[in-house]
Amino acid sequence: MGTLLDTSAIGGCNPEAAICTRGVTRDFQAGQQTITVLHGIDLDIRAGEMTFLVGESGSGKTTLISIMCGILWPTLGEVKVFGTDIYDLGDSELVEFRLANIGFIFQQYNLIPSIDAASNAAVPLIAQGMERHEARTRAVAMLEKLNIGDQANKLPSQLSGGQQQRVAIARALVHEPRLVVCDEPTAALDASSGRRVMDLLREVAVAENRACIIVTHDNRIFDLADRILVLEDGRITHDGREMPEGH
Amino acid sequence: MLWIAIRMLTGDAQKFYGLVFGIAFSTLLITQQLTIFVNLIERGASGVYNVSSADIWVMDPVSRTTDIAYAMPATALDKVRSVEGVAWAVPHIRAQASVRTGDGDLEGVAVIGVDDATLIGLPKRMLEGSTEVLEQPDSVIIDDVGATRMFPDQSPIGERLELNDQRAVIRGIADAIPSFTSTVVLYTKYSQALNYVPGTRNRLSFVLVGAEEPAQAKALSERIEHETGLKAQTRDEFAKDGIDFIIENTGIPFNFGITVALGFIVGVAIVGLTFSLFIRDNIKQFGALKAIGVTNAKIRRMVAVQAGLVGLIGYGLGVLGTILFIWGFASNPTFKGFYIPWQIPLISLASVALILALTGWLALRNVLRTEPASVFR
Numbered sequence: 001m002g003t004l005l006d007t008s009a010i011g012g013c014n015p016e017a018a019i020c021t022r023g024v025t026r027d028f029q030a031g032q033q034t035i036t037v038l039h040g041i042d043l044d045i046r047a048g049e050m051t052f053l054v055g056e057s058g059s060g061k062t063t064l065i066s067i068m069c070g071i072l073w074p075t076l077g078e079v080k081v082f083g084t085d086i087y088d089l090g091d092s093e094l095v096e097f098r099l100a101n102i103g104f105i106f107q108q109y110n111l112i113p114s115i116d117a118a119s120n121a122a123v124p125l126i127a128q129g130m131e132r133h134e135a136r137t138r139a140v141a142m143l144e145k146l147n148i149g150d151q152a153n154k155l156p157s158q159l160s161g162g163q164q165q166r167v168a169i170a171r172a173l174v175h176e177p178r179l180v181v182c183d184e185p186t187a188a189l190d191a192s193s194g195r196r197v198m199d200l201l202r203e204v205a206v207a208e209n210r211a212c213i214i215v216t217h218d219n220r221i222f223d224l225a226d227r228i229l230v231l232e233d234g235r236i237t238h239d240g241r242e243m244p245e246g247h
Numbered sequence: 248m249l250w251i252a253i254r255m256l257t258g259d260a261q262k263f264y265g266l267v268f269g270i271a272f273s274t275l276l277i278t279q280q281l282t283i284f285v286n287l288i289e290r291g292a293s294g295v296y297n298v299s300s301a302d303i304w305v306m307d308p309v310s311r312t313t314d315i316a317y318a319m320p321a322t323a324l325d326k327v328r329s330v331e332g333v334a335w336a337v338p339h340i341r342a343q344a345s346v347r348t349g350d351g352d353l354e355g356v357a358v359i360g361v362d363d364a365t366l367i368g369l370p371k372r373m374l375e376g377s378t379e380v381l382e383q384p385d386s387v388i389i390d391d392v393g394a395t396r397m398f399p400d401q402s403p404i405g406e407r408l409e410l411n412d413q414r415a416v417i418r419g420i421a422d423a424i425p426s427f428t429s430t431v432v433l434y435t436k437y438s439q440a441l442n443y444v445p446g447t448r449n450r451l452s453f454v455l456v457g458a459e460e461p462a463q464a465k466a467l468s469e470r471i472e473h474e475t476g477l478k479a480q481t482r483d484e485f486a487k488d489g490i491d492f493i494i495e496n497t498g499i500p501f502n503f504g505i506t507v508a509l510g511f512i513v514g515v516a517i518v519g520l521t522f523s524l525f526i527r528d529n530i531k532q533f534g535a536l537k538a539i540g541v542t543n544a545k546i547r548r549m550v551a552v553q554a555g556l557v558g559l560i561g562y563g564l565g566v567l568g569t570i571l572f573i574w575g576f577a578s579n580p581t582f583k584g585f586y587i588p589w590q591i592p593l594i595s596l597a598s599v600a601l602i603l604a605l606t607g608w609l610a611l612r613n614v615l616r617t618e619p620a621s622v623f624r
Binding site: 098 | 251
């Protein structure tokens with residue numbers, strides 16, 4: 001059973017937690033009305049685990065994951081990623097922090113259509129300032145690890161959905177981030193492709209010093225989770241190895 | 248990242264070519280129209296440019312250009328010659344006349360009478376014949392544009408003209424800069440011109456002056472004015488007056504200005520629309536890059552490189568198009584002697600930079616406003 005509310009850690013974070021949120025609240029303005037999407041989330045995510053964030057549409061999963069990876073400011077609360085209070089950082093420091101520490105996998109892959117798979121996978125390294133040839137070499141090695149090394153020179157449009165998602169995984173891991181964030185990684189894939197992609201992701205992304213958070217609806221892959229968090233109406237209602245009965 | 252920016256741009260061939268076309272078309276329109284405009288108004292000074300040896304033009308105080316001149320008494324020549332610093336001074340007559348061609352057509356011509364002894368006043372180069380042909384009786388030299396216009400498919404040499412009821416024989420063709428109105432120009436000796444052009448007691452249009460010290464032409468012109476009461480202008484001043492006259496008295500600057508403005512507006516419209524579409528199509532990718540950790544400064548540089556690449560290629564093609572246009576029409580009398588002043592490509596470059604800065608800034612605003620979190624929606 002994972003730690004849902006570690007009372008000893010309230011007011012401070014467990015030093016072993018990869019991600020620690022305390023009292024994270026997020027409001028959105030809809031006309032005159034203020035809608036609270038997250039209600040004081042306290043959460044510790046451990047490294048070395050694949051954590052699934054599950055919930056209905058509108059439950060706040062995307063908002064929570066966005067806040068945890070430093071791309072959406074919480075209205076209240078604090079977020080520490082590997083000990084760094086990321087919302088205490090300045091704008092450019094936060095961007096640098098994301099580039100160095102976080103890998104993203106998006107539902108629609110968001111690959112750049114006009115550059116080949118290897119160059120797409122190399123984007124974070126190039127953004128870090130690495131020379132393009134070296135970045136590509138490392139990206140090709142990562143693609144080989146994901147069994148699509150032979151597709152390195154192909155454009156995204158020449159690849160299947162599963163292959164594109166593997167390129168996206170390569171892009172998320174190529175710079176060896178300490179946190180990998182995946183948004184519905186199997187949503188655009190058929191069942192068998194989704195399964196294969198998730199098996200691979202588990203194989204390459206889960207590491208002792210790395211946390212991996214996956215937002216998903218896909219109950220076919222729940223068995224791959226080390227920990228499942230269920231979010232309902234902006235509150236965590238379940239934290240366990242398996243999905244609760246009735247879901 | 249700049250390499251990625253360029254690949255993003257060139258990867259979408261339709262939009263890339265659309266952007267390049269927009270800039271090229273805009274550059275072509277601005278450069279070509281400005282080139283034609285400048286060359287056309289410079290023809291207001293063609294009469295001055297064709298007489299390259301004269302440092303100073305002396306005229307009646309009311310005269311304005313080579314074509315709008317009030318005749319002076321012949322004594323003006325001696326007055327000018329007596330001014331200190333004048334190396335030489337020769338008479339020059341410019342008048343309008345009608346000529347009847349062999350076909351019986353009537354054509355308005357300009358008759359220019361040059362100094363009998365020195366032939367100063369003739370264009371520098373002859374295309375056919377030599378300046379010495381004017382020694383023969385009734386000789387005239389026709390300018391090349393006039394020759395093409397009056398004798399389209401034949402050589403004018405030896406052709407007889409009826410010039411104000413006087414006989415004139417064409418014995419040479421001069422390589423001259425055409426006038427603003429492309430009027431046929433006939434050059435003859437001053438004494439002969441007096442016969443061809445009926446007039447009043449005063450017939451002398453200008454006195455052309457060579458300065459002992461050409462570098463001091465301005466000071467000499469002031470001295471001539473002071474001592475003779477006539478108007479004296481250096482070559483450059485008088486050329487400028489000819490150009491200013493065209494600018495002030497025709498609708499040409501306004502009309503060309505409209506076309507140049509249209510070129511700019513069309514450029515903004517095409518490039519702005521295409522650039523916005525390009526950015527909109529790639530907004531998810533830009534959002535993903537921002538989420539991954541690409542800074543806004545890098546995004547700005549990416550868009551700047553994209554705009555710069557499109558600008559360079561489009562501008563190069565536009566200027567090349569203008570060069571090809573000028574080159575292609577070089578043999579056409581209408582465009583004779585046309586050239587692209589170096590300032591015009593710079594003006595086009597500035598316009599292109601402005602178009603791209605404007606459209607790039609508008610497109611960039613969308614990218615910078617994109618929340619990285621939008622990639623998860």
